[in-house]
Amino acid sequence: MIMDKKNLSILCVLAISLYVVSSVFSATIVLKSGKTVQGTIIENTGESIKVDFNGVPLTYYREEIVSIDGTGFAMSPLKKGDREALSSSKQTVSPTIAQSSRKWVNWYAGASSYMGTMQTISIKGNAVFMQLRQDFEAANAKKDVTQLSQIIKKMKDQMAAIIAEVSALQVPEELKKYHAKQLVVFQQINMATDKFMTNDTTALISMMRTVTVSMVEACQELKRVYIQQEAPGNFIDPVDMVIFQLNAVLEKLDVGLEKFSNKTKQPQPTK
Numbered sequence: 001m002i003m004d005k006k007n008l009s010i011l012c013v014l015a016i017s018l019y020v021v022s023s024v025f026s027a028t029i030v031l032k033s034g035k036t037v038q039g040t041i042i043e044n045t046g047e048s049i050k051v052d053f054n055g056v057p058l059t060y061y062r063e064e065i066v067s068i069d070g071t072g073f074a075m076s077p078l079k080k081g082d083r084e085a086l087s088s089s090k091q092t093v094s095p096t097i098a099q100s101s102r103k104w105v106n107w108y109a110g111a112s113s114y115m116g117t118m119q120t121i122s123i124k125g126n127a128v129f130m131q132l133r134q135d136f137e138a139a140n141a142k143k144d145v146t147q148l149s150q151i152i153k154k155m156k157d158q159m160a161a162i163i164a165e166v167s168a169l170q171v172p173e174e175l176k177k178y179h180a181k182q183l184v185v186f187q188q189i190n191m192a193t194d195k196f197m198t199n200d201t202t203a204l205i206s207m208m209r210t211v212t213v214s215m216v217e218a219c220q221e222l223k224r225v226y227i228q229q230e231a232p233g234n235f236i237d238p239v240d241m242v243i244f245q246l247n248a249v250l251e252k253l254d255v256g257l258e259k260f261s262n263k264t265k266q267p268q269p270t271k
Contacts, residue, residue: 048062174228
């Protein structure tokens, strides 16, 4: 069966939702060159930071950086004694939290690697869905049902690999509830793929609503952890924005669900 165009639009909404969620862990780095980089800080040695930019690791040195997340934190060059002290220390602390509470600094130093990995996985999931939408459109244009079935199988295999990757992560104790909720999101997405070929738009919208609700719950749990660990505003604010955007997606899905439910309830004309 050829996929309905409305279902393709729903697929795009889901991909956008995944991209929105991936922005929860992002940071804005302003460089002295005038360039601004948006990504996740996945490593900080004190002399340089490594940023995950859409799956590509980029390295920037202290001397290149003006500020991170608009905190105005000065990245002045290290002195010789500072370099020696840093090289002998295994602890890495992101400069985005340099003016934060000691509780947050200590916690974030241990959790940042996990959070960076989760963002990379979310971006990967978004890429899978965007490619899926393009492939579906091409197969739909050719009315190639066999190719559509192959695309669904490929997508399920890719999602299964992502689920396995998420399941294998070492999770900080405080983030285990968040991790479990995020794992449910990926599992629900994988279950939803079979509905894309049914042309049952009401069932598909309902499934996408379930996925989006799970995304909201995961973000709310992450916000709870951030508050508990005394996170600065530049970490909590992006989570609030993501929750707001996902709720906007939910409103659109609710409108669509009501619209298509009413259509199915309309009496058929008598002959």
